[in-house]
Amino acid sequence: MRSTECPLSVHPSSETRQVTSLRLSFVGLNGSIPTSIGFLTGLKELLMTENTIHGELPAVICQCTLLETMELSRNRISGVLPDCLGTMDRLYKIDLRANQISGEIPRSLGGMQALEELMLSGNQLSGAIPAELYDAKRLEVRSPHAYGVRDAACPISTG
Numbered sequence: 570m571r572s573t574e575c576p577l578s579v580h581p582s583s584e585t586r587q588v589t590s591l592r593l594s595f596v597g598l599n600g601s602i603p604t605s606i607g608f609l610t611g612l613k614e615l616l617m618t619e620n621t622i623h624g625e626l627p628a629v630i631c632q633c634t635l636l637e638t639m640e641l642s643r644n645r646i647s648g649v650l651p652d653c654l655g656t657m658d659r660l661y662k663i664d665l666r667a668n669q670i671s672g673e674i675p676r677s678l679g680g681m682q683a684l685e686e687l688m689l690s691g692n693q694l695s696g697a698i699p700a701e702l703y704d705a706k707r708l709e710v711r712s713p714h715a716y717g718v719r720d721a722a723c724p725i726s727t728g
Contacts, residue, residue, distance in 0.1 A: 587611055594618040594640070601625075602646075607632035618664070619643040626665075628653050635659055642666040642688065649673075655680050661707070667691035676701045684708045 588609050598620035606612075607629030615633070618640050625648030626641070637659050646668040654660070655677020661684055670692040678684065679701025687708060702708060 589635075590614040590616075592616045593620070596620065598622055602627055602630070604629045606630060609633055610635070612636055613659075614638045616640045617644070621645055623647065625649075626651060626670075630654075631656055633657075637683070638662045640664040641668070644668050646670060650675050652677050654678060658682050660684060662686040664688040665692065669693060671695070674699055674702070678702060679704045681705055681708075 589611050590613060594616050598617065600622065601624030602622060604627045606627065610633060612633040613635050615636060621644065622641065623645040626646055628651040631651060631653035634657065636657055639660060639662065642664045646665065647670065649672035650670060652675045655675055660681060666688045671694065673696035674689065674694060676699040678687065679699055684705050685707045
């Protein structure tokens with residue numbers, strides 16, 4: 570499949586609040602996630618796996634407070650993870666595998682009440698798994714390699 574530049578643009582209106590799902594996986598999208606994605610305040614599901622999306626994950630994604638599932642694996646997303654992800658109380662699945670994300674896993678993710686699945690392997694993450702992740706009520710913490718953290722030891726013993 571040939572990738573073509575497909576700019577995603579969202580304009581604020583009463584209709585944008587009614588969008589609950591974006592299912593755009595395997596469609597050859599090429600471009601960055603626009604900051605206007607924050608206008609989709611009713612969004613519950615963001616599925617954009619296996620495209621050629623590049624650039625940083627914009628922090629305005631955190632304005633989508635109803636978001637439950639975020640699957641953006643196998644793209645070219647880079648930069649660091651926004652710390653505000655930890656404020657997304659309904660988000661239970663984050664799949665950002667096989668991107669170019671760098672930096673450390675934000676400690677704030679440990680405060681996420683609903684988080685069950687955190688998939689970050691295949692990135693350039695550094696540092697240890699934050700001890701706060703062990704406090705996440707529903708998340709089963711795995712080895713550092715499962716989160717894409719290279720050459721890092723777990724900060725605490727898991728038994």
